[in-house]
Amino acid sequence: xxxxxxxxxxxxxxxxxxxxxxxxxxxxxxxxxxxxxxxxxxxxxxxxxxxxxxxxxxxxxxxxxxxxxxxxxxxxxxxxxxxxxxxxxxxxxxxxxxxxxxxxxxxxxxxxxxxxxxxxxxxxxxxxxxxxxxxxxxxxxxxxxxxxxxxxxxxxxxxxxxxxxxxxxxxxxxxxxxxxxxxxxxxxxxxxxxxxxxxxxxxxxxxxxxxxxxxxxxxxxxxxxxxxxxxxxxxxxxxxxxxxxxxxxxxxxxxxxxxxxxxxxxxxxxxxxxxxxxxxxxxxxxxxxxxxxxxxxxxxxxxxxxxxxxxxxxxxxxxxxxxxxxxxxxxxxxxxxxxxxxxxxxxxxxxxxxxxxxxxxxxxxxxxxxxxxxxxxxxxxxxxxxxxxxxxxxxxxxxxxxxxxxxxxxxxxxxxxxxxxxxxxxx
Numbered sequence: 001x002x003x004x005x006x007x008x009x010x011x012x013x014x015x016x017x018x019x020x021x022x023x024x025x026x027x028x029x030x031x032x033x034x035x036x037x038x039x040x041x042x043x044x045x046x047x048x049x050x051x052x053x054x055x056x057x058x059x060x061x062x063x064x065x066x067x068x069x070x071x072x073x074x075x076x077x078x079x080x081x082x083x084x085x086x087x088x089x090x091x092x093x094x095x096x097x098x099x100x101x102x103x104x105x106x107x108x109x110x111x112x113x114x115x116x117x118x119x120x121x122x123x124x125x126x127x128x129x130x131x132x133x134x135x136x137x138x139x140x141x142x143x144x145x146x147x148x149x150x151x152x153x154x155x156x157x158x159x160x161x162x163x164x165x166x167x168x169x170x171x172x173x174x175x176x177x178x179x180x181x182x183x184x185x186x187x188x189x190x191x192x193x194x195x196x197x198x199x200x201x202x203x204x205x206x207x208x209x210x211x212x213x214x215x216x217x218x219x220x221x222x223x224x225x226x227x228x229x230x231x232x233x234x235x236x237x238x239x240x241x242x243x244x245x246x247x248x249x250x251x252x253x254x255x256x257x258x259x260x261x262x263x264x265x266x267x268x269x270x271x272x273x274x275x276x277x278x279x280x281x282x283x284x285x286x287x288x289x290x291x292x293x294x295x296x297x298x299x300x301x302x303x304x305x306x307x308x309x310x311x312x313x314x315x316x317x318x319x320x321x322x323x324x325x326x327x328x329x330x331x332x333x334x335x336x337x338x339x340x341x342x343x344x345x346x347x348x349x350x351x352x353x354x355x356x357x358x359x360x361x362x363x364x365x366x367x368x369x370x371x372x373x374x375x376x377x378x379x380x381x382x383x384x385x386x387x388x389x390x391x392x393x394x395x396x397x398x399x400x401x402x403x404x405x406x407x408x409x410x411x412x413x414x415x416x417x418x419x420x421x422x423x424x425x426x427x
Contacts, residue, residue: 009037023058040410052239053401056089056393057230061307066314068228069093077317082223082386083107083193086165089228089393104193110166111187111196113174114144121178130175130381131260137171138164139253149247151399160248161392168388169193172381173200179377194220197385202373214328215372218321219382222368225314225361226383228390230307234258234265238391239398240407248395255391256384265380271302272335272366272376280334281341288342292351302363303346304356318364319343322371331371339367 003018005028014036017029027050034040043049058067066073069088076085080094087095087103095103120140124133141163142149148160174184177200185200195211198219203209229235237258241251259265278287290298305312326333343359346352369379398404 009039012037021053024060034410040412042412046236046409051231051236051407052398053403054231054394054397055092056397057228057390059230059307061305064313066229073225073313074317077221077224077314080224081192082220082227082389085224085227086389089389090161090396106162107166107193108187108189110163111170111189113167113170117144117171118174118184121174121184124178126179126181128179130172130179130377131256131384133175133178134171134381134384135253135257135260137175138168138256139250141167142247142249145249149249151242151245151247157248157396157399161396164248164252164388164392168385169197170200172378172385173197175381176201176374176378192216192220194223212328214324218325218368219372221317221321222365222382223386225317225365226386228387228393232264233261234387235391235394238395242395242398243404243407245406248392251395252388252391255387259384259387260380265383267301267360268362268366268369268383269376269379271362272370272379274301275335275338275342275367278338278342281338284338284342284345288345288349300342300346300357302366303352303359305358305360312358312360314361315359315363318361318368319359322364322367325368325371329371333367333371335370336367339363 003026004015005018007014007016014033016033019027019029021027030041041049056069058070059065068076068085069092071088071094076088080088083104084095084100086107087100117137117140120137121133124136145160145163148156148163150156170187177184183205185203185205187196188199189196191199191211195216198211198216199209231239234255238251238255241254242248246254262270278284287298287300290296291300322336322339325331326336343363346357346359352358366376366379369382370376374382
């Protein structure tokens with residue numbers, strides 16, 4: 001028997017079915033609400049609205065849980081690889097050995113980009129932000145790969161999905177190389193997905209590049225931790241763009257543009273800059289006091305999360321990974337000591353506990369990326385590279401959803417009512 005939610009408006013009583021998922025909050029199906037009541041619901045930011053049905057990612061922010069297709073992120077980041085997680089997100093199940101090898105082979109064979117794209121890069125200024133380049137280049141892919149833009153053809157959708165996942169590291173590495181004035185490197189099919197990206201980013205034609213296995217594992221883990229995160233702003237942007245029937249390359253470019261916002265993809269850069277500003281552990285109490293001061297605009301970046309009201313499960317993995325990377329590279333980074341001490345003091349402070357301000361994934365990821373050698377302008381690019389897998393999986397799910405329709409949010413209009421036009425000479 002289906003439960004119903006009852007709503008009374010004036011003398012009218014309305015009932016709406018309550019839908020239950022496999023886990024998580026139940027939802028009230030209000031699709032007929034406007035037709036029955038002549039009213040809209042009001043939910044700025046859609047924070048209390050389920051915009052779709054999905055089987056991909058589940059988050060319980062109160063308990064600090066993140067599941068991809070049911071698998072805990074802690075297990076995937078420790079025991080899996082980014083390619084395996086990509087297959088899982090796309091297809092719903094972990095691959096067997098043959099499926100895994102075939103998927104890796106397919107992605108590897110799609111890593112090269114059209115040679116004319118190199119000319120496209122040269123149209124940008126050398127000091128262009130890499131995310132600006134990513135928006136333009138990824139959107140331009142639809143001009144080069146016409147054979148995979150028919151969204152009604154499942155085969156073309158899968159080809160486009162493979163191309164986007166495969167080419168994103170190449171496009172990202174080229175954005176970095178263009179900024180530093182070094183020649184582009186073609187992919188090396190003998191390397192892993194992540195090892196190949198490291199070589200294309202930091203290698204040069206003049207000498208061989210050896211992939212550091214600790215760095216490779218750390219970056220692969222970062223990619224896993226950022227692969228998907230339910231219906232966040234950029235994923236919702238991809239779905240909204242896709243709901244109009246736009247081609248997949250345009251949809252992912254839209255997601256990149258949304259991710260570029262400092263409130264979304266730029267948080268790890270902000271956290272690293274904050275730690276550098278603090279500088280040394282003895283200055284931490286001063287900054288904690290500033291964070292508590294309502295009249296001080298300073299905020300502790302990397303603490304708290306829009307969804308997680310508990311410890312971000314990804315942060316635990318990141319803390320361990322920081323130690324591994326700094327140890328392998330021989331980096332003595334005072335910023336890490338500041339981070340550890342800041343975390344310790346904040347977690348023992350009642351103020352932060354009451355407000356549920358726990359470290360999130362961005363608190364540590366910036367330290368790791370900086371130690372590897374990435375400039376802060378590349379941090380969000382790496383986020384986009386990893387999140388492309390989630391965007392593609394969510395886009396495919398949306399296209400195949402029979403309930404899918406073009407997105408059309410409504411509004412609470414507070415502007416002028418109808419009025420007559422006044423000629424210019426009489427105003």
